[in-house]
Amino acid sequence: MQDVKTYVLAIGEKARAASRLIGRAETAAKNRALLNIADRLEAGERTLVSANAKDLEAGRAKGLDAAMLDRLALSAKSVKAMATGLREVAALPDPVGEITGLAYRPSGIQVGRMRVPLGVIGIIYESRPNVTADAAALCLKSGNACILRGGSEAIHSNQAIADCVRAGLAEAGLPEDAVQLIGTTDRAAVGELLRLEKQVDVIVPRGGKGLIERIMAESRIPVIKHLDGICHVYIDDLADHDKAIRIAMNAKTHRYGVCNAMETLLVAEGIADAILPELAGLLTAKGVELRACPKTLQRLPGAIPATEADWDTEYLAAILSIRVVAGLDEALEHIHRHSSQHTEAIVTEDYTRARRFLREVDSSSVMVNASTRFADGFEYGLGAEIGISTDKLHARGPVGLEGLTTQKFVVLGDGQVRGS
Amino acid sequence: MQDVKTYVLAIGEKARAASRLIGRAETAAKNRALLNIADRLEAGERTLVSANAKDLEAGRAKGLDAAMLDRLALSAKSVKAMATGLREVAALPDPVGEITGLAYRPSGIQVGRMRVPLGVIGIIYESRPNVTADAAALCLKSGNACILRGGSEAIHSNQAIADCVRAGLAEAGLPEDAVQLIGTTDRAAVGELLRLEKQVDVIVPRGGKGLIERIMAESRIPVIKHLDGICHVYIDDLADHDKAIRIAMNAKTHRYGVCNAMETLLVAEGIADAILPELAGLLTAKGVELRACPKTLQRLPGAIPATEADWDTEYLAAILSIRVVAGLDEALEHIHRHSSQHTEAIVTEDYTRARRFLREVDSSSVMVNASTRFADGFEYGLGAEIGISTDKLHARGPVGLEGLTTQKFVVLGDGQVRGS
Numbered sequence: 001m002q003d004v005k006t007y008v009l010a011i012g013e014k015a016r017a018a019s020r021l022i023g024r025a026e027t028a029a030k031n032r033a034l035l036n037i038a039d040r041l042e043a044g045e046r047t048l049v050s051a052n053a054k055d056l057e058a059g060r061a062k063g064l065d066a067a068m069l070d071r072l073a074l075s076a077k078s079v080k081a082m083a084t085g086l087r088e089v090a091a092l093p094d095p096v097g098e099i100t101g102l103a104y105r106p107s108g109i110q111v112g113r114m115r116v117p118l119g120v121i122g123i124i125y126e127s128r129p130n131v132t133a134d135a136a137a138l139c140l141k142s143g144n145a146c147i148l149r150g151g152s153e154a155i156h157s158n159q160a161i162a163d164c165v166r167a168g169l170a171e172a173g174l175p176e177d178a179v180q181l182i183g184t185t186d187r188a189a190v191g192e193l194l195r196l197e198k199q200v201d202v203i204v205p206r207g208g209k210g211l212i213e214r215i216m217a218e219s220r221i222p223v224i225k226h227l228d229g230i231c232h233v234y235i236d237d238l239a240d241h242d243k244a245i246r247i248a249m250n251a252k253t254h255r256y257g258v259c260n261a262m263e264t265l266l267v268a269e270g271i272a273d274a275i276l277p278e279l280a281g282l283l284t285a286k287g288v289e290l291r292a293c294p295k296t297l298q299r300l301p302g303a304i305p306a307t308e309a310d311w312d313t314e315y316l317a318a319i320l321s322i323r324v325v326a327g328l329d330e331a332l333e334h335i336h337r338h339s340s341q342h343t344e345a346i347v348t349e350d351y352t353r354a355r356r357f358l359r360e361v362d363s364s365s366v367m368v369n370a371s372t373r374f375a376d377g378f379e380y381g382l383g384a385e386i387g388i389s390t391d392k393l394h395a396r397g398p399v400g401l402e403g404l405t406t407q408k409f410v411v412l413g414d415g416q417v418r419g420s
Numbered sequence: 421m422q423d424v425k426t427y428v429l430a431i432g433e434k435a436r437a438a439s440r441l442i443g444r445a446e447t448a449a450k451n452r453a454l455l456n457i458a459d460r461l462e463a464g465e466r467t468l469v470s471a472n473a474k475d476l477e478a479g480r481a482k483g484l485d486a487a488m489l490d491r492l493a494l495s496a497k498s499v500k501a502m503a504t505g506l507r508e509v510a511a512l513p514d515p516v517g518e519i520t521g522l523a524y525r526p527s528g529i530q531v532g533r534m535r536v537p538l539g540v541i542g543i544i545y546e547s548r549p550n551v552t553a554d555a556a557a558l559c560l561k562s563g564n565a566c567i568l569r570g571g572s573e574a575i576h577s578n579q580a581i582a583d584c585v586r587a588g589l590a591e592a593g594l595p596e597d598a599v600q601l602i603g604t605t606d607r608a609a610v611g612e613l614l615r616l617e618k619q620v621d622v623i624v625p626r627g628g629k630g631l632i633e634r635i636m637a638e639s640r641i642p643v644i645k646h647l648d649g650i651c652h653v654y655i656d657d658l659a660d661h662d663k664a665i666r667i668a669m670n671a672k673t674h675r676y677g678v679c680n681a682m683e684t685l686l687v688a689e690g691i692a693d694a695i696l697p698e699l700a701g702l703l704t705a706k707g708v709e710l711r712a713c714p715k716t717l718q719r720l721p722g723a724i725p726a727t728e729a730d731w732d733t734e735y736l737a738a739i740l741s742i743r744v745v746a747g748l749d750e751a752l753e754h755i756h757r758h759s760s761q762h763t764e765a766i767v768t769e770d771y772t773r774a775r776r777f778l779r780e781v782d783s784s785s786v787m788v789n790a791s792t793r794f795a796d797g798f799e800y801g802l803g804a805e806i807g808i809s810t811d812k813l814h815a816r817g818p819v820g821l822e823g824l825t826t827q828k829f830v831v832l833g834d835g836q837v838r839g840s
Contacts, residue, residue, distance in 0.1 A: 020756070024780055097779065103801070109790050111800045114778065118812055201812055222642070222813050243835035250837030336440070345831075358534065358830055359517065360444055370529050370833025379838070380531045380829065381523070392538055392621055393642050393814040397829040409800065409817040410778055411765075413790025415663035417670030418799070 004184060008192035011147055011180050012199030015120045018177035019145035023117045027094040029172050030141055034090035037168030038083040041133065044164055045079045051160035052129065059153050071127045072154055082133040082161070085384075089137040092383040095401045096143040099410060108416050113407040117143035119201035121404065122193050124149045124215060126207035129157035135206075136165045136179045138386050142404040145178045147200065149193060152185035159183065194219040206387055224395055224403065226387030229259040229342025230314045231372045234331040234357070236348035237270030243369055244271075244347045248279055250371040251345065253286050257316045259388060260343050260365075260375040264311060264321045266331045272299055272324045288318045295324035311338040328353050332360055339363055341390050343375040364390055364397035424604060428612035431567055431600050432619030435540045438597035439565035443537045447514040449592050450561055454510035457588030458503040461553065464584055465499045471580035472549065479573050491547045494577055502553040502581070505804075509557040512803040515821045516563040519830060528836045533827040537563035539621040541824065542613050544569045544635060546627035549577035555626075556585045556599045558806050562824040565598045567620065569613060572605035579603065614639040626807055644815055644823065646807030649679040649762025650734045651792045654751040654777070656768035657690030663789055664691075664767045668699055670791040671765065673706050677736045679808060680763050680785075680795040684731060684741045686751045692719055692744045708738045715744035731758045748773050752780055759783055761810050763795040784810055784817035 022030075041048065052074040059069055095115050102112030121144045125131045132148055139146035150158040162181035170176050182189050194203065194215065203223045205215045216223055233251050235244045251262035267275055276299045280290060284302075291310045292303035303322070310321040311334070325331045328346075335344055345367035346357040354368045365375040375398065377385025382400030389395045395403035442450075461468065472494040479489055515535050522532030541564045545551045552568055559566035570578040582601040590596050602609050614623065614635065623643045625635045636643055653671050655664045671682035687695055696719045700710060704722075711730045712723035723742070730741040731754070745751045748766075755764055765787035766777040774788045785795040795818065797805025802820030809815045815823035 020780075020782075023782075105799065105801055107794065107799060109794055109799075114786075116782070119782070222811075224813075240835065246835055246837050250839070254837070254839055360440075362443075362536070362539070363828065365829040365831060366534075367831035368833060369835055370831050371837040373838035374527065374529055374531075374831055374833075374836070375829070379525065379527060379529075381525055391642075392826045393644075396826055406812045406816055408783065409785040409795070411785060411787040411790050411794055413788060413794075415660065415666055415789055416794070417666050417674070417791040418793035419670070419674055 004186050004188045005192050007184065008182065008189050009196065011182065012120070012196040014177040015145040015147050015180060016199045018175040019117070019119045021175045022140065022145055022178040023096070023119070023143045025143065025174055029174055030094065030143070031090040033140060033169045033172035033174050034086050034137055036171045037133070037137070037165050038086040040164040040168050041079055041083045041086070041161065044160070045076055048074055048079055048157065048160045049076070051156040054156040055154050062153070064153065068127060068153075072129065072157070074129055074157055078130060082130050085134055086137050089141050089384055092141065092401060094141065095405050102410070107418070108414065110412040112410050114410045115405050115407050118404060118406055119144060120199060121146045122149070122196070122200045122203045122221065123147070124190060124193070124203065124205045124207070124211070126151045126211060127154055129154045129161060131206060132158045132161040132181065133165065135386060138384055138401060138404060140169070140178060142401045144404055147180050147182065147193065149182045149190060155185050191218060194221060197221055204386060224389055224399065225391050226399070227340065227342070227390045228314050228316070229388075229390070230263045230312065230338060230340040231260060231343045232264050232266055232335050232339060233262045233345045233347065233372060234266040234335070235268060235271060235275055236328060236346060236350060236353055237268035238350040238353065239271060239347040240349055241274065244275055245279055245282070247345065247347055247369065247371050249282055251373055252283065252288060252320050254371070254373050256318050258373070260372050261316070262320065262372050263314055264323065264338065266323050266325050266334055268327050268331070269295065269324050270327070272296070276300055276322070283320060286318070288320055291319065291321045293323040296322045314340070328356065332357070335361055342388065343367065343372045345370060345372050364388065424606050424608045425612050427604065428602065428609050429616065431602065432540070432616040434597040435565040435567050435600060436619045438595040439537070439539045441595045442560065442565055442598040443516070443539070443563045445563065445594055449594055450514065450563070451510040453560060453589045453592035453594050454506050454557055456591045457553070457557070457585050458506040460584040460588050461499055461503045461506070461581070464580070465496055468494055468499055468577065468580045469496070471576040474576040475574050482573070484573065488547060492549065492574055492577070494549055498550060502550050505554055506557050509561050509804055512561065512821060514561065515825050522830070527838070528834065530832040532830050534830045535825050535827050538824060538826055539564060540619060541566045542569070542616070542620045542623045542641070543567070544610060544613070544623065544625045544627070544631070546571045546631060547574055549574045549581060551626060552578045552581040552601065553585065555806060556582070558804055558821060558824060560589070560598060562821045564824055567600050567602065567613065569602045569610060575605055611638060614641060617641055624806060644809055644819065645811050646819070647760065647762070647810045648734050648736070649808075649810070650683045650732065650758060650760040651680060651762055652684050652686055652755050652759060652764045653682045653792060654686040654755070654764070654766045655688060655691060655695055656748060656766060656770060656773055657688035658770040658773065659691060659767040660769055661694065664695055665699055665702070667765065667767055667789065667791050669702055670793055672703065672708060672740050674791070674793050676738050678793070680792050681736070682740065682792050683734055684743065684758065686743050686745050686754055688747050688751070689715070689744050690747070692716070696720055696742070703740060706738070708740055711739065711741045713743040716742045734760070748776065752777070755781055762808065763787065763792045765790060765792050784808065
């Protein structure tokens with residue numbers, strides 16, 4: 001193979017060229033490609049599973065742990081799930097070309113904004129091979145070309161999926177190079193990709209914090225970050241008792257390893273006696289370990305004392321830190337200091353406090369009387385999700401097709417000139 | 421003075437603290453502050469002009485040229501213009517807190533988006549002292565704290581303006597530290613500001629390409645770029661003759677030194693004989709130098725032959741490069757290769773070509789039958805403008821108050837939990 005720099009640059013140039021074609025492709029052609037790919041994945045199930053077997057074998061030889069092997073594995077069921085995902089994306093409305101706000105100005109020109117693709121998106125991800133199909137589908141539907149760089153442990157699986165994707169594009173009359181997989185496991189390829197400022201418009205990393213931090217430090221291209229979350233639920237003293245219990249239980253125990261799970265519970269002192277013992281009983285029955293501030297310990301003598309580090313820890317596990325606060329102000333202060341600005345919720349029946357919480361909490365999702373678990377592209381009606389952004393610029397919160405597009409101004413005139 | 425690093429960090433910390441207060445400030449208080457500042461600038465005109473005299477004297481001693489001294493100078497008229505600008509910003513609608521798209525989801529939760537300030541904005545600019553008032557006003561109205569770093573040659577003028585701004589804030593009961601001017605001319609302060617990732621959310625540079633490129637290379641904080649433009653007008657062979665002449669003349673000669681002036685004219689071969697000699701006569705009469713491709717030279721033997729470099733040059737002067745193209749496809753190809761993605765216009769009466777141009781040109785503003793000079797926040801109805809972004813992420817085209825804000829998701833529930 002030629003040297004990595006030349007190889008990655010060539011991929012970038014091909015992506016840039018393909019992006020002009022995919023960016024103007026008709027909705028019907030893009031949808032046809034998505035449905036073709038879904039059919040090809042299902043028809044190619046045996047090819048995919050046998051390519052995946054090579055990765056699994058190499059993974060076992062390399063000593064990957066059971067959880068990693070599990071994430072790496074493709075089955076008839078996961079192939080079916082990828083195909084279903086593609087068909088769902090095909091059914092979504094096309095975001096490209098929508099013109100909003102077109103209005104006449106005093107000069108006589110009409111000014112509006114047209115939604116357009118970003119151009120070329122670089123996606124860097126770890127182990128799960130299904131990301132290859134999911135990410136390609138979202139980029140394709142939003143009119144973007146993409147360059148995919150999966151984990152080296154999934155290279156055969158990713159290649160087999162990418163083959164289906166490219167064949168499905170070609171069959172629909174669209175450029176194969178709208179989706180390219182970096183076909184080398186050389187780690188230098190990531191560095192080269194992050195330097196393609198002229199060819200790549202945005203980088204979307206999907207993976208653990210280590211991966212994302214490395215990309216942030218190294219990239220010359222803007223990055224849409226998808227970080228994890230230290231999410232808070234604050235139970236106000238004017239909360240409805242049943243809603244408080246239900247929301248806290250769901251936010252913590254519905255799933256443990258997800259970024260929108262509650263990691264810290266804040267309870268107003270005025271309701272702590274009424275809530276904490278009951279809630280602690282339910283949580284403990286589910287096997288959740290409780291790490292408590294001194295005031296919580298007074299009510300839950302069996303809990304573990306929390307350290308300062310607990311307030312800044314994302315457990316992603318059956319562990320919950322609990323703090324009793326005087327009221328809303330102290331809760332807002334705690335959130336301001338310790339939140340990762342992902343998702344926070346208040347449980348209260350008080351109108352003014354709910355309104356203050358909504359306004360003052362600076363997180364990508366802010367909720368009243370609902371579980372933090374709802375912070376999700378599907379639950380929000382975006383139809384799909386490439387991840388959740390805790391950035392402030394461009395895309396914030398769950399990122400769907402819209403987050404993979406931008407807007408340009410369009411001006412329609414009839415010969416108008418300025419200053420006349 | 422303490423060391424620069426400590427000094428700039430302290431400013432960052434004060435800005436972060438002030439941003440929480442200004443972010444939740446009532447619209448009436450923000451408007452009151454803006455009107456206070458306008459009054460104070462007018463009342464303090466003599467103080468401002470005498471502070472400015474110190475800068476002008478130092479500038480002359482340093483050998484600044486006439487154009488730079490002109491940009492640096494404050495007069496009764498320019499003070500009045502600043503005050504008027506502040507009152508106009510006060511009259512604009514408050515973008516903060518607007519909730520859009522709030523709709524029920526099948527789960528029973530309501531999901532919408534609330535417009536919120538970015539937080540802390542760092543503004544780095546050159547010579548013109550009026551930017552101090554303009555930028556502070558836009559940041560204040562959009563609920564952001566700002567850190568201003570003006571050119572060292574304007575330090576006394578900027579300080580005097582900032583004093584009015586801070587006094588006006590305090591008088592309205594808002595935190596003075598919502599607007600802070602870096603009070604040292606030490607160049608190291610810029611580098612320190614660009615490293616305040618935790619305290620500053622976005623950097624907005626205003627100045628020449630050199631300044632912007634240095635900031636891009638050095639900043640650890642996202643930058644909203646406000647670059648210059650190589651703008652194209654394409655006169656199609658199905659253009660209306662009078663509109664074509666009028667638009668080309670306005671786009672080139674209305675003002676020369678602005679980023680939305682036309683730098684390259686593309687003319688379809690089929691209309692070149694009918695347009696070029698007449699247009700060249702009008703342009704030459706205005707003193708515009710013409711640099712022509714070979715096919716243009718056949719029609720305008722007096723023009724200067726264009727070199728390859730001309731197609732990539734932003735003249736910001738009474739110079740125009742002209743190229744005859746076969747038609748729309750060649751025009752699109754030229755624009756794709758040479759445009760700075762700022763603003764491009766087509767002149768045509770053909771519906772399908774107009775539609776293709778709007779869709780396929782990847783610039784922040786795309787126009788049909790209108791002068792590129794309209795690419796401007798006021799002309800677009802944004803009410804104000806901090807600059808024009810040629811970036812794709814976050815803000816694109818003229819950037820007004822909305823570009824200084826972001827959105828968060830808000831979720832209103834009634835005890836809903838996920839998966840039930």
